[in-house]
Amino acid sequence: MAESRNNLMAISGMDKVDEGAYLAVYDLKSFEEGSRLSVIEVDPASGIKVQPVLINDWKHEDGAGSDLESVCRLPDRENEFLIAESGRWDGEYGRLFHLKLVNASSSYNADILGVIELPEFDAKGPDDPAGDEIEGLACFSTLNNELIVLFGERGGSDAYTDGLIRWAQADLRSYKLKWATEGKTGVAVNAPGNWTNSSLNRDISGLHIDEALNIWAVASEELGENGPFNSIVYRIGKVNGDNNKPVILSDSLEVYKELSGFKAEAIAAGTDSIPGSRLTIGTEDEQLGGTWRVLN
Numbered sequence: 414m415a416e417s418r419n420n421l422m423a424i425s426g427m428d429k430v431d432e433g434a435y436l437a438v439y440d441l442k443s444f445e446e447g448s449r450l451s452v453i454e455v456d457p458a459s460g461i462k463v464q465p466v467l468i469n470d471w472k473h474e475d476g477a478g479s480d481l482e483s484v485c486r487l488p489d490r491e492n493e494f495l496i497a498e499s500g501r502w503d504g505e506y507g508r509l510f511h512l513k514l515v516n517a518s519s520s521y522n523a524d525i526l527g528v529i530e531l532p533e534f535d536a537k538g539p540d541d542p543a544g545d546e547i548e549g550l551a552c553f554s555t556l557n558n559e560l561i562v563l564f565g566e567r568g569g570s571d572a573y574t575d576g577l578i579r580w581a582q583a584d585l586r587s588y589k590l591k592w593a594t595e596g597k598t599g600v601a602v603n604a605p606g607n608w609t610n611s612s613l614n615r616d617i618s619g620l621h622i623d624e625a626l627n628i629w630a631v632a633s634e635e636l637g638e639n640g641p642f643n644s645i646v647y648r649i650g651k652v653n654g655d656n657n658k659p660v661i662l663s664d665s666l667e668v669y670k671e672l673s674g675f676k677a678e679a680i681a682a683g684t685d686s687i688p689g690s691r692l693t694i695g696t697e698d699e700q701l702g703g704t705w706r707v708l709n
Contacts, residue, residue: 421463421705423696423698423703424437424703424704424705425440425482426496426549426550426678426695427681428486429693430452432685434455435693435695435705436451436484436486436494437452437679438478438483440499441479448465449477450465450468451466453695453705455705465521466514466523467523468512468522472525473528475506478496479506484496484497485562485620487552488552492514495509495512496510497509499545500545500546508530509528511588527585529589531564531590532592533545545566546567546570547565547567548615549578550564551563551622559656561580561581561582561583561652562580563620563659563660564579564580565617567615567617568616569614569616575601576601576602576603576615578617579596581593595658596657602617602630604616604647605645608643610634614633615634617630618676619678619679619694621680622652625651627651628649629646629669630646630648631646631678632677633645633678635699639699640676640699640701644671644677645671645677646692646708648666648667649662675694675696679697690707
């Protein structure tokens with residue numbers, strides 16, 4: 414197991430760029446200054462280096478990303494990703510950005526190729542100005558090369574005590590989502606583990622689909638801005654090629670790893686550059702910053 418806290422902001426979402434790098438997103442709000450994305454470069458000999466990603470034009474009237482919580486790499490597209498805001502707020506935001514990452518020698522920038530506006534599901538109830546609490550995003554292609562996107566709702570609200578996975582087919586030409594009936598309703602996920610209050614923990618705070626089509630997730634809880642924090646890694650199930658119902662939940666959910674003292678909000682594939690690395694996680698430990706870690 415290896416980790417670093419050096420130069421890391423609190424990580425809200427993460428996916429793999431290549432064997433030596435991960436794209437991370439941060440949950441800065443619209444009124445906050447700073448980088449919304451960075452590339453975490455991994456070198457087993459020298460540790461990690463964090464490189465901010467510059468985006469000059471967000472291609473939307475609401476401006477720069479606000480409360481970015483998740484990211485997934487697009488299959489069969491070089492250095493292209495989707496990044497998602499947590500949801501709509503008082504009728505604004507709630508966007509899914511399609512971007513291409515560009516490495517220009519010693520720096521990174523990203524071009525926004527298109528924007529999809531997400532529907533509002535009133536995850537905190539109809540009287541709350543906040544929309545969803547989307548904290549996990551995962552992408553995969555069907556046998557017909559159709560792009561399916563999974564959206565992980567964190568749970569822990571009066572409207573949705575449990576987490577929820579929704580799914581839609583994404584068209585990156587029209588920048589529209591096609592929702593199957595079951596995909597829009599979603600399937601409930603109640604994370605395993607020992608929680609201080611199981612109705613308030615975040616059942617899904619990050620999603621990842623591995624090469625064997627397993628759906629991995631992190632779940633977390635916080636008891637204050639400085640903790641204590643607790644998190645787990647667990648396998649939700651698998652995906653298949655059925656556009657209408659691509660998510661197959663496991664018969665029972667079991668804890669794969671316990672992460673006591675950390676608030677994990679990102680999960681991604683491991684890196685071959687660190688032997689034994691099966692998965693990687695990123696944490697969003699509020700005032701304590703962030704941590705990047707590999708898991709066996």
